[in-house]
Amino acid sequence: MAAPAIHQRSCKGEDRAMHLTALVGGETVCLLAVADGHGGPEAAQLCEDTLLQTIVKEAGAADAASLQAACSRAFATVHAAVCERESADAGACVTVVAINEGRGEVTCAHVGDSSALLVEESGHRPLTAEHRLSNSPEEQARVVACGARLAKARSDDGYFGVGPIRAWPGGLAVCRTVGDADCAYVDPTPVVCTLAFERPGGAKVIACSDGVWDALSEERVAKHRARDAGRA
Numbered sequence: 001m002a003a004p005a006i007h008q009r010s011c012k013g014e015d016r017a018m019h020l021t022a023l024v025g026g027e028t029v030c031l032l033a034v035a036d037g038h039g040g041p042e043a044a045q046l047c048e049d050t051l052l053q054t055i056v057k058e059a060g061a062a063d064a065a066s067l068q069a070a071c072s073r074a075f076a077t078v079h080a081a082v083c084e085r086e087s088a089d090a091g092a093c094v095t096v097v098a099i100n101e102g103r104g105e106v107t108c109a110h111v112g113d114s115s116a117l118l119v120e121e122s123g124h125r126p127l128t129a130e131h132r133l134s135n136s137p138e139e140q141a142r143v144v145a146c147g148a149r150l151a152k153a154r155s156d157d158g159y160f161g162v163g164p165i166r167a168w169p170g171g172l173a174v175c176r177t178v179g180d181a182d183c184a185y186v187d188p189t190p191v192v193c194t195l196a197f198e199r200p201g202g203a204k205v206i207a208c209s210d211g212v213w214d215a216l217s218e219e220r221v222a223k224h225r226a227r228d229a230g231r232a
Contacts (some may be wrong), residue, residue, distance in 0.1 A: 013041055018035075027102055029100050072189065072190055075094070090180075108128060148185040152170060
């Protein structure tokens with residue numbers, strides 16, 4: 001396997017964005033990731049330092065099943081490493097996208113609310129599922145079964161019902177994360193999927209932390225990306 005080329009960028013203090021191109025089973029795979037940290041930068045930083053490299057190491061081949069399994073193992077490895085550190089409340093919502101242009105496939109693995117979108121000439125498709133407690137009855141049921149209590153936060157003046165539904169103890173609004181060792185109900189197992197993309201014509205992948213998607217709809221982001229691509 002050839003040495004991968006990796007590019008990293010720090011966003012806000014707790015966020016990280018990464019890109020890596022590597023040979024996997026003799027095929028070129030481009031990987032990108034967004035780690036939206038909370039409770040400190042440690043979890044997102046460890047993702048930046050090790051996650052994509054671990055996926056490449058774990059993947060013996062570049063087919064969809066191999067990449068999905070490699071992502072699941074890598075998420076578990078990074079989660080365990082974060083939980084072994086002293087910063088027990090550090091966590092991150094993480095989204096990884098692996099693009100195999102030769103096969104015309106894009107594989108996504110994610111925990112949390114950093115969403116990803118596949119944009120094609122014919123339209124756009126989401127690559128990620130809904131993990132926010134407020135919008136996911138399935139996640140609500142899961143964390144309650146793990147012993148968590150669901151409630152909104154309390155304001156500084158003592159009133160309850162502020163903001164989104166959260167799981168307690170811990171107060172997490174998203175409970176599929178990497179890290180958060182102090183919250184027993186956290187699940188680092190990523191949701192994985194693989195989609196075929198259009199060829200010829202190509203496709204674009206957009207992965208952003210939740211702040212972008214809170215401000216812009218998928219339709220607006222896809223339209224903006226298609227317009228910019230047309231100008232290039």
